Amino acid sequence: MSAASQSLIDELRERIRRLERCPARREGFLPSGRPEVDALLSGGGFPRGALAHLVGGPASGKTLLSLSTLATAAAEGGLAAFVDGRSELYPPAAEAVGLDLRRLLVVRPRRTSPAARGARGAGRGEEALAGLWAAEALLGSGAFAAVAVDVPLRGLVSARAEAMLRRLAAAAEKGGAVGLWLGASAPGCRVPAAVRLDLPGVAAGVADGRMPSPLMAPAEREGPLPEGEGRLFPVGVRKGSAGGGRV
Amino acid sequence: MSEPFAAAGQPVIRAAPRVLALAVPDLALQRGLRSRPGGGPLVLCEEGQVVQASAVARAAGVRPGDSLVQARAACAGLEALPLDRAADHKALQGLAEAMLVLAPAVEVGEEALLLDASAAAVGVSANAAGERRPSPFVASVESGRPLPQGEGCPSLESEARLAGRALEMARRLGYQANAAVADGKGPARALARSAAGGTLVVPPGETARAMAALPLEALELPAAALARLAAVGIRGVGALQALPPEALVHRFGLPGAEAVRLARGEDRRPLVPYLPEALPEEWWDCDAAVENAEPLLFGLRRLAERVAARLAGRGLGATRLRLRLALDPRGEERLFFPLARPSAAAAGWLLLLRERLGELRLGAPVTGLWLAAVEVAEAPPEQLAIGDRPEVARALEVVLSRLAARLGEAALFAAEPADRHRPEAAYRAVSFRPNGRNGARPSPSGRGHSDSAEATRGEGVCPTATPAATPAGIRPTRLLDPPRPVVAEGEGGRLTALRLDGRAFPVLCLAGPERLAGEWWSQRFDRDYYRVRLEGLGDAWVYRDGLDGRLYLHGLFD
Numbered sequence: 083m084s085a086a087s088q089s090l091i092d093e094l095r096e097r098i099r100r101l102e103r104c105p106a107r108r109e110g111f112l113p114s115g116r117p118e119v120d121a122l123l124s125g126g127g128f129p130r131g132a133l134a135h136l137v138g139g140p141a142s143g144k145t146l147l148s149l150s151t152l153a154t155a156a157a158e159g160g161l162a163a164f165v166d167g168r169s170e171l172y173p174p175a176a177e178a179v180g181l182d183l184r185r186l187l188v189v190r191p192r193r194t195s196p197a198a199r200g201a202r203g204a205g206r207g208e209e210a211l212a213g214l215w216a217a218e219a220l221l222g223s224g225a226f227a228a229v230a231v232d233v234p235l236r237g238l239v240s241a242r243a244e245a246m247l248r249r250l251a252a253a254a255e256k257g258g259a260v261g262l263w264l265g266a267s268a269p270g271c272r273v274p275a276a277v278r279l280d281l282p283g284v285a286a287g288v289a290d291g292r293m294p295s296p297l298m299a300p301a302e303r304e305g306p307l308p309e310g311e312g313r314l315f316p317v318g319v320r321k322g323s324a325g326g327g328r329v
Numbered sequence: 330m331s332e333p334f335a336a337a338g339q340p341v342i343r344a345a346p347r348v349l350a351l352a353v354p355d356l357a358l359q360r361g362l363r364s365r366p367g368g369g370p371l372v373l374c375e376e377g378q379v380v381q382a383s384a385v386a387r388a389a390g391v392r393p394g395d396s397l398v399q400a401r402a403a404c405a406g407l408e409a410l411p412l413d414r415a416a417d418h419k420a421l422q423g424l425a426e427a428m429l430v431l432a433p434a435v436e437v438g439e440e441a442l443l444l445d446a447s448a449a450a451v452g453v454s455a456n457a458a459g460e461r462r463p464s465p466f467v468a469s470v471e472s473g474r475p476l477p478q479g480e481g482c483p484s485l486e487s488e489a490r491l492a493g494r495a496l497e498m499a500r501r502l503g504y505q506a507n508a509a510v511a512d513g514k515g516p517a518r519a520l521a522r523s524a525a526g527g528t529l530v531v532p533p534g535e536t537a538r539a540m541a542a543l544p545l546e547a548l549e550l551p552a553a554a555l556a557r558l559a560a561v562g563i564r565g566v567g568a569l570q571a572l573p574p575e576a577l578v579h580r581f582g583l584p585g586a587e588a589v590r591l592a593r594g595e596d597r598r599p600l601v602p603y604l605p606e607a608l609p610e611e612w613w614d615c616d617a618a619v620e621n622a623e624p625l626l627f628g629l630r631r632l633a634e635r636v637a638a639r640l641a642g643r644g645l646g647a648t649r650l651r652l653r654l655a656l657d658p659r660g661e662e663r664l665f666f667p668l669a670r671p672s673a674a675a676a677g678w679l680l681l682l683r684e685r686l687g688e689l690r691l692g693a694p695v696t697g698l699w700l701a702a703v704e705v706a707e708a709p710p711e712q713l714a715i716g717d718r719p720e721v722a723r724a725l726e727v728v729l730s731r732l733a734a735r736l737g738e739a740a741l742f743a744a745e746p747a748d749r750h751r752p753e754a755a756y757r758a759v760s761f762r763p764n765g766r767n768g769a770r771p772s773p774s775g776r777g778h779s780d781s782a783e784a785t786r787g788e789g790v791c792p793t794a795t796p797a798a799t800p801a802g803i804r805p806t807r808l809l810d811p812p813r814p815v816v817a818e819g820e821g822g823r824l825t826a827l828r829l830d831g832r833a834f835p836v837l838c839l840a841g842p843e844r845l846a847g848e849w850w851s852q853r854f855d856r857d858y859y860r861v862r863l864e865g866l867g868d869a870w871v872y873r874d875g876l877d878g879r880l881y882l883h884g885l886f887d
Contacts, residue, residue: 141867173744223728
């Protein structure tokens, strides 16, 4: 097919989308805002209209990377959303990476207390489903350019969790948004992501000098603290002392 | 108050205002039919007699004036409603609310609405020199018939378009109406009531000529006056116009003077604008008890369009809807729908209603629906930024409303920096308005709440540092609420590990402290924060509480 024909087909598709009042499909890649990470990704960023899986531990830098990506989306004039199923996101950190907080929607599905969960006979799976439903609605709406999803899947059986994740991927494709999945996958559950970025692996690469650190700010001091420096307490701390540090 | 344009000592002669009258014939009958989609035989009764009958009932032989017993004998399954003039007036007020989107003032009259058509000349534009001229659209239709082009004279085409929009609006709300535009509200109403199924636009100054063709009953004179006029052979308005007014006033008194004034199109009374007070509510009766969602959605669509049109007329948008479902045989289910932003878009509401109804499990069939806007707010037009697309704005409104309805309004927010030193209070949740203004945003430096230990040691509050400029101002991406206590393990005066939930994480390095303290007047806090790199976990934000001396994990640099 010639380039002119392809161009004509694309133009006609765009007209049909306008006639159907569907949001314009976003194509291409969204840079993460971290050149070191973008260099690792084919296309120079996360693919639009697909799900990307950021794998990492509790402090691996995946949230910072997702906020940086959302900041890029907001800087392009798009809207960003963060589905915060753990209710842990700290927005001042988002502002610190240059994300315009007015263009960031934070969604926190209602957190029920363990007592209330027990009384209603509902497990954490209910909260997970609410968070996944919100993520699907945001990704498929066409209103958001990038959506980060951090929803723990505890309480869901793996088949159900995988089905929900497939729906997220389909919603991202429908809405043309970049979906960033931060939650750990349940055992036996495969995340249908177009890109999988293993952040401990990135960090390991940083540690052995293969790449500069994109995620971790350099600490002031490395290694064991010298004698007499960095003391948390005015008096020495005995190994194994309990009670939070008072000697 | 003196009239600014009147010469001193001279009386002010006010011109008759241009008025669009919208007459709703058989209002009580139409009101009954619009909430009954089945369109079965229906009559309105008063004191056991049929006053109005629907087309189906008339086809079955029912006539106004029949007794209710006769009517029931003639038509099986006839439904009879009592005449309720207060409800009729209320229905007309609902229609007037929707008409406010078309005219600056709307008066609620007897089976008719009167709209101020003075501003209807929207088709007349001004050129750069300020000279008024017909718009190209008006000019294109002018060739067929002459239009008055005097200075300040509204275009007939514009008035016809206004009348057409008013009729269309009434039709969407479930009413068939007739429209007429004329000088003065009395003549306009008389012409509208006689304009069967159409629109009549009378050019300015020609109202008397248009009125001449009407029967005398159009003037709504007292029955006695009508009988006396008929006795002397006067049956039409044209014949009345030919009589000397002094003689009519002499013989008929005040009604005679009023009749002459109306017949000559000299009604200079201003409109009495209707000011709606109650929030709109619409209802829909099911023909039979409904057990599945599809028929309900059909009715809901009608209701949503009607409520939305009434809100739009007042420049308002709903922020909370209430849907009541009447259950068979008794009882009701109430559902509330919070909306993310003030909205008068029925299409957006329907998405929420459909989603919720699809999940609803009712214990009994539904016999009726009521939809009301229970909370409203001014609905300013959406301000789009350069590059924004309207379809994205619509999609945003829909998804925000869906989320608010399912998760609750508190579950979605935008963060706004707060000028507080306490980390967990350093931002506040505000409503998400990407193109609006959530209030003044304090500059980052104004929120300075961190400093190095050297600068702040011995002081309660550290007011000056810029967070982005110092490593001490770097904040974690995750904040734990509440902070989790950790236990320190040390050797030789140095911290070697932190124990969290029974598991020890060796400390690789740390930075700090950064002292944060203050709020002595309410809930005092005094904390030394450290950024600690833990093996097997990553960077953590740990503080030593100066009040109890314990260590807490407050955040993670994830």
